[in-house]
Amino acid sequence: MEEVVRPGGLSVDGRLATADDATLVAACAERVPGAFQALLSRYRRPAVTLAYQMLGNREDAEDVAQEAFVRVFQAIPRFRGQASFSTWLYRIVTNLCLGSRRRRRATVGLDAVREPRASDSPSRQVTEALLTRQVLAAMAPELRAILLLRDQEGLSYSEIAEALRLPLGTVRSRLSKARTAFRKIWSKLSETGEEQS
Amino acid sequence: MTCTLYEEQLSSYLDGELPARRAARLEAHLKTCPHCQAELTALGGIAGRLRAVSSQIEVSHDFDRRVLRAFGYWHVTGWQKPVKSYLKPLVILALFLLAMMGAVWHFFTRPLGPPVPEPRPAVPAVAPAISGMPAPPVQEREER
Ligand SMILES: [Zn+2]
Numbered sequence: 001m002e003e004v005v006r007p008g009g010l011s012v013d014g015r016l017a018t019a020d021d022a023t024l025v026a027a028c029a030e031r032v033p034g035a036f037q038a039l040l041s042r043y044r045r046p047a048v049t050l051a052y053q054m055l056g057n058r059e060d061a062e063d064v065a066q067e068a069f070v071r072v073f074q075a076i077p078r079f080r081g082q083a084s085f086s087t088w089l090y091r092i093v094t095n096l097c098l099g100s101r102r103r104r105r106a107t108v109g110l111d112a113v114r115e116p117r118a119s120d121s122p123s124r125q126v127t128e129a130l131l132t133r134q135v136l137a138a139m140a141p142e143l144r145a146i147l148l149l150r151d152q153e154g155l156s157y158s159e160i161a162e163a164l165r166l167p168l169g170t171v172r173s174r175l176s177k178a179r180t181a182f183r184k185i186w187s188k189l190s191e192t193g194e195e196q197s
Numbered sequence: 198m199t200c201t202l203y204e205e206q207l208s209s210y211l212d213g214e215l216p217a218r219r220a221a222r223l224e225a226h227l228k229t230c231p232h233c234q235a236e237l238t239a240l241g242g243i244a245g246r247l248r249a250v251s252s253q254i255e256v257s258h259d260f261d262r263r264v265l266r267a268f269g270y271w272h273v274t275g276w277q278k279p280v281k282s283y284l285k286p287l288v289i290l291a292l293f294l295l296a297m298m299g300a301v302w303h304f305f306t307r308p309l310g311p312p313v314p315e316p317r318p319a320v321p322a323v324a325p326a327i328s329g330m331p332a333p334p335v336q337e338r339e340e341r
Contacts, residue, residue, distance in 0.1 A: 036265065036268070037261060037265075040260075040261045040264060040265075041261070044256055044260055044261060044264075045256055048254065048256045048260070049251040049254045052251070052254050053247065053250065053251060053254075058254070058255075058257075061254075062256070062257060062260060062263075065260075065264075066260070066263055066264050066267055067267075069264045069268070070264060070267050070268045073264075073268050074268070128246060128249065129249060129250045129253065132246045132247065132249070132250045133250060147243070147247070148247065150212070150244075151243050151244035151247050151248075152244070152247040152248060152251050157212065157214055172208070172209050172214060173205075175208055175209075175212075176205060176207070176208035176209065179208050179240045179243055180204070180208075180240075182243050183236070183239045183240060183243070186239075
């Protein structure tokens with residue numbers, strides 16, 4: 001066995017690391033040692049970043065991502081491969097983020113990013129990253145979700161349709177709406193930023 | 198302005214999801230319309246902005262461990278969890294039932310005056326039934 005496990009991090013069997021998702025899912029169902037770690041190391045980052053951009057803070061994001069992984073892992077023995085693993089995971093992360101309690105907290109979290117700018121940025125050096133977060137925070141959660149799935153995570157329209165359980169036509173129109181919303185809020189916030197200086 | 202109609206198509210066009218004929222018409226419009234060109238550029242820049250932010254996001258070093266622990270996969274090299282997850286409640290339930298059984302057993306076997314003799318198999322119709330009263334319990338018959 002090539003597997004090496006160190007106390008600090010979880011390393012993954014070499015063959016598992018290069019296996020495709022379907023193989024890894026099957027390996028998890030067969031309880032192959034290291035298969036769960038392989039899926040984790042592949043998807044931890046997308047899951048956390050998606051949740052982070054949805055919720056606006058790392059603590060909630062990691063909680064959501066953790067919950068999503070646990071749900072997915074628990075359901076793996078019943079997973080029939082009707083969707084891809086990634087779509088399945090994205091779906092759960094998105095749904096958890098859109099859950100009412102977290103959504104409320106999310107807005108607070110993202111809004112909090114806005115606070116320091118007004119008070120302690122005399123030079124008005126609003127970084128683009130900060131502005132991007134403000135724009136995301138100002139967007140409707142459903143629009144934010146579809147925008148992130150497409151433009152951050154790079155899902156195809158059909159994958160988004162699967163993840164959000166939406167018809168393709170709705171994916172197309174909602175994504176267009178989301179991008180337009182992002183663009184408009186961006187312009188508005190950058191204008192008000194300039195006015196303040 | 199006809200721009201509104203084209204603006205709605207920009208997003209799909211960006212992703213190559215616009216049917217060829219409509220894409221051709223949009224391209225013809227784009228050549229003559231700086232407004233829609235600017236809009237297309239702005240929409241196309243969103244992905245880069247989002248990824249610039251997401252690339253800065255770090256994941257806690259112990260994230261995997263926390264997931265596997267929450268999943269109950271506590272021994273990270275093998276499958277342990279599904280057993281462990283429901284084992285704990287089962288053990289608690291078993292202990293509770295044992296305690297209940299102990300309490301019930303104690304209740305029925307607690308000393309109450311003279312020891313209760315072992316009931317014998319009922320002897321049919323030994324005592325005569327008086328005015329429709331049921332036969333007295335075995336215990337009373339023994340005391341006589
Ligand atoms: Zn135009």
